[in-house]
Structures are given as structure tokens and as C-alpha cells.
Amino acid sequence: MDIRTLCLGILSLGEATGYEINKMVAEGSFSFFSQASFGSIYPSLTKLTNAGLVTCRAEPQQKRPDKKIYNITKAGRETLTQELKRSPGPDRNRSDFLAAVLFAEAVSPTRIQDLIDDRIYEHRHKIAALEALLEEDMSVGSRFVVEYGVAMQRTALEYLQKHRHIFDSAKPVPDAPKGEAKLAT
Amino acid sequence: MDIRTLCLGILSLGEATGYEINKMVAEGSFSFFSQASFGSIYPSLTKLTNAGLVTCRAEPQQKRPDKKIYNITKAGRETLTQELKRSPGPDRNRSDFLAAVLFAEAVSPTRIQDLIDDRIYEHRHKIAALEALLEEDMSVGSRFVVEYGVAMQRTALEYLQKHRHIFDSAKPVPDAPKGEAKLAT
DNA sequence: GTGTACATGTAAAGTGTTACATGATTTC
DNA sequence: GAAATCATGTAACACTTTACATGTACAC
Numbered sequence: 001m002d003i004r005t006l007c008l009g010i011l012s013l014g015e016a017t018g019y020e021i022n023k024m025v026a027e028g029s030f031s032f033f034s035q036a037s038f039g040s041i042y043p044s045l046t047k048l049t050n051a052g053l054v055t056c057r058a059e060p061q062q063k064r065p066d067k068k069i070y071n072i073t074k075a076g077r078e079t080l081t082q083e084l085k086r087s088p089g090p091d092r093n094r095s096d097f098l099a100a101v102l103f104a105e106a107v108s109p110t111r112i113q114d115l116i117d118d119r120i121y122e123h124r125h126k127i128a129a130l131e132a133l134l135e136e137d138m139s140v141g142s143r144f145v146v147e148y149g150v151a152m153q154r155t156a157l158e159y160l161q162k163h164r165h166i167f168d169s170a171k172p173v174p175d176a177p178k179g180e181a182k183l184a185t
Numbered sequence: 186m187d188i189r190t191l192c193l194g195i196l197s198l199g200e201a202t203g204y205e206i207n208k209m210v211a212e213g214s215f216s217f218f219s220q221a222s223f224g225s226i227y228p229s230l231t232k233l234t235n236a237g238l239v240t241c242r243a244e245p246q247q248k249r250p251d252k253k254i255y256n257i258t259k260a261g262r263e264t265l266t267q268e269l270k271r272s273p274g275p276d277r278n279r280s281d282f283l284a285a286v287l288f289a290e291a292v293s294p295t296r297i298q299d300l301i302d303d304r305i306y307e308h309r310h311k312i313a314a315l316e317a318l319l320e321e322d323m324s325v326g327s328r329f330v331v332e333y334g335v336a337m338q339r340t341a342l343e344y345l346q347k348h349r350h351i352f353d354s355a356k357p358v359p360d361a362p363k364g365e366a367k368l369a370t
Numbered sequence: 371g372t373g374t375a376c377a378t379g380t381a382a383a384g385t386g387t388t389a390c391a392t393g394a395t396t397t398c
Numbered sequence: 399g400a401a402a403t404c405a406t407g408t409a410a411c412a413c414t415t416t417a418c419a420t421g422t423a424c425a426c
Binding site: 001006009012013030032033034035077080081084085087088089090091092093094095096097098099100101102103104105106107108111115118139140141142144145147148151152154155156159163166167 | 194217220265269270272275281283286288325327332337340341348
């Protein structure tokens with residue numbers, strides 16, 4: 001799903017400005033499963049407007065750029081419906097943390113526990129932030145997604161706490177550990 | 186983490202060809218947390234070779250392009266160690282599924298249950314595939330990562346099974362939900 | 371006085387995917 | 399006879415990030 005469709009979907013839930021969309025994606029309930037920045041959101045909104053899928057009304061502000069409030073149009077809803085008929089692509093999860101754990105084993109074993117401990121700390125913060133979000137009023141769908149996020153974060157946290165010890169005996173690997181190295185296929 | 190570093194890390198675990206790296210990333214234990222295709226892997230290997238971080242030896246094949254087997258160099262390991270000293274960036278999860286569920290609520294409510302049912306089916310398959318992977322011999326780190334993946338997939342599956350009903354008002358639960366596969370839960 | 375929140379946007383640079391190009395061998 | 403596996407690689411295109419550009423207002 002490209003940023004254009006993401007913006008269209010967010011606007012299907014209610015009007016918003018580019019700034020607000022960025023906040024939702026960066027910190028709000030969209031932050032688990034999407035990411036985008038101003039550099040992609042603003043151009044997307046412009047394109048959607050030109051395509052007639054959203055309308056834009058400017059609200060004057062004092063000493064600031066006008067607020068541009070976007071609304072989805074009927075054509076926009078139809079386009080989104082068509083888009084949702086296509087089966088969603090597979091999830092794409094990219095975790096530098098998991099990669100680092102794997103690679104640290106071969107190259108810098110003493111680093112693994114630090115990596116895991118930092119991660120545990122981050123998970124706790126993230127869970128607290130999500131639970132705070134849940135205190136607010138939100139739609140059934142948003143709540144479903146945020147609770148899904150909490151469940152996933154909790155599982156990750158528990159897994160790390162439970163399995164952290166397996167690296168306790170980690171020892172440096174000799175310079176050339178090839179031969180019949182066991183790479184998972 | 187860019188594809189160049191990903192390739193370097195994979196090669197730190199043992200020698201491999203571009204083709205093999207692609208398989209690991211597309212289907213193997215790297216597939217949860219990274220993705221890359223030939224179009225990015227081959228150029229990355231070329232760049233790493235030019236930078237002296239890996240070496241390449243060609244093994245002649247019959248009626249096929251030579252196999253190019255890459256090995257990490259000492260300089261490559263040092264570069265990787267440096268890279269691992271930097272704290273890993275945040276996870277970036279992109280899920281068209283979660284986005285679709287959220288947007289479908291506003292635009293096409295009857296679609297949600299289908300989306301969830303398909304997803305449940307996919308999770309079962311994925312879990313089965315991962316558990317098959319675990320039967321094989323693999324390093325401590327690989328096992329850690331694959332088991333992490335299994336835990337996450339299971340949580341997602343259970344969450345969807347448990348919370349699927351909240352969208353019932355959008356569409357009654359069919360008596361015999363389709364896609365009810367006989368795979369391990 | 372420093373940082374954050376508000377509020378928009380552009381341009382260059384980098385990164386990654388998709389489709390193409392080639393071709394034998396094995397499995398269904 | 400079709401599709402998958404093995405095996406490499408390029409080029410065009412799409413997408414995203416980062417840095418730039420321009421301010422005010424408020425809290426600490």
C-alpha cells in the first residue's frame with residue numbers, strides 16, 4: 001500500500017490536515033503498520049486532490065501557513081473500495097534489532113545482551129504508550145488495531161525476557177568460522 | 186539497515202552465493218525481519234566486493250552461469266562490528282492487512298471478516314512453515330529468531346481468532362467459516 | 371534561551387522493486 | 399508441456415528519506 005492510498009484511507013475515517021496525518025502515522029494508532037513522513041505525505045495529498053479523490057479547503061491561521069483541511073470525495077471512497085477488493089500484500093517487517101542479534105553472534109557476541117536489554121526497555125515504553133492510547137475514545141477498528149499492537153509488543157517482551165539467557169555463554173568466534181557453517185536456509 | 190549491510194551480516198555467518206542469500210531472505214529465517222530481491226542483492230554484493238569487504242570466487246558450473254561464492258574479509262567483519270555498535274533503528278512494520286481492516290470499517294464493512302479469515306489461514310501456514318524450519322539444525326541465533334517469529338505469529342493468530350467477533354455486526358458469522366484449514370493452531 | 375509544537379512545502383539523493391534477459395534441468 | 403529450481407545480472411521506474419526553506423508561540 002503506497003502513501004497515497006494510506007492517506008486516502010485515513011481521510012475515509014474523517015477529515016484531516018497533512019500535519020495531523022503525519023502525527024497519526026508517526027505516533028498514533030497507525031504507527032505499527034505504516035510509516036511515512038512529510039516528504040511523502042504532502043505530495044500524496046496534492047496528487048489526490050488533483051485526481052479529484054479528495055477536496056482541500058484552506059483555513060486561514062494567524063502568523064502560520066493556512067491549515068489545509070482535506071476531505072475524501074465520493075470518487076475517493078469508490079477508489080478506496082476498489083483498492084480494498086484487492087487482497088492485501090504480505091506484511092513487510094524490517095527489524096534491525098533481530099538482524100543485529102543474529103549478526104552480533106558471529107561478530108561481536110558481547111553486544112547481544114546489551115541489544116536485548118535495550119529492546120526490553122523499549123518494549124515496556126511502547127506498551128505503556130499504547131495502553132495510554134487505549135484510554136481514549138476510538139472506533140472499533142482503531143481499538144482492534146491498537147490492542148493487536150499491544151498483544152504483539154507483549155509477546156515480544158515476554159519472549160526476550162524468557163530467552164535472553166541463551167546468549168549467556170556467548171563466546172567470540174574464531175576469525176574464519178566457515179567450513180560447514182550452519183546457515184538456516 | 187540497508188541491503189549491503191544485510192548481505193555483509195549474512196556472509197559473516199558463512200559463505201554464500203547471491204542466489205542463496207535471496208532464498209534466505211525470501212523464505213528462510215531472515216524472512217521475518219528483512220526483505221530484498223535479486224535486484225538489490227546482486228548490486229550490493231558487487232559493491233561489497235569493490236569495497237574489499239567480501240571476496241568472490243567463481244565456481245564453474247555446467248550449462249549454467251558460474252556460481253559466485255562470497256566470503257567476508259577481515260575488513261568486512263570490522264565494518265560490520267562498527268555497524269553493530271550503532272544502536273539499531275526502530276522496527277518498521279508495514280501491514281496492508283491492518284490498514285485494510287481499519288479502512289474497510291469505514292468504506293466496505295462486509296469485507297472485514299473475509300480479510301480476517303484469509304489472514305488466519307495465512308498465519309496457520311506460516312506457523313507450520315516456521316516449525317518445519319525449526320526441525321533443521323541451526324545456530325543459536327537463528328533458532329532464537331525463528332522461535333521469536335513463531336511466537337509473534339501465534340499471538341497474531343490467537344488475537345484474530347479471539348477478536349474476530351467484534352466485527353460481527355458488520356456481517357453475521359457464517360455457520361461454517363470458509364478457509365477453516367486443518368493445520369496446527 | 372532551548373526545545374517542542376504548530377504548519378506548509380520542495381529538491382536532491384538514495385534505495386528498492388519489478389520486469390526483463392538468458393538458458394538447462396528436474397519435477398508434476 | 400508447464401512450472402519450478404538453479405544461476406546470474408541490468409535498467410527503468412517508483413518510492414522514501416533527508417535536508418532545506420520559513421516562521422510563531424509557548425513551556426521549561
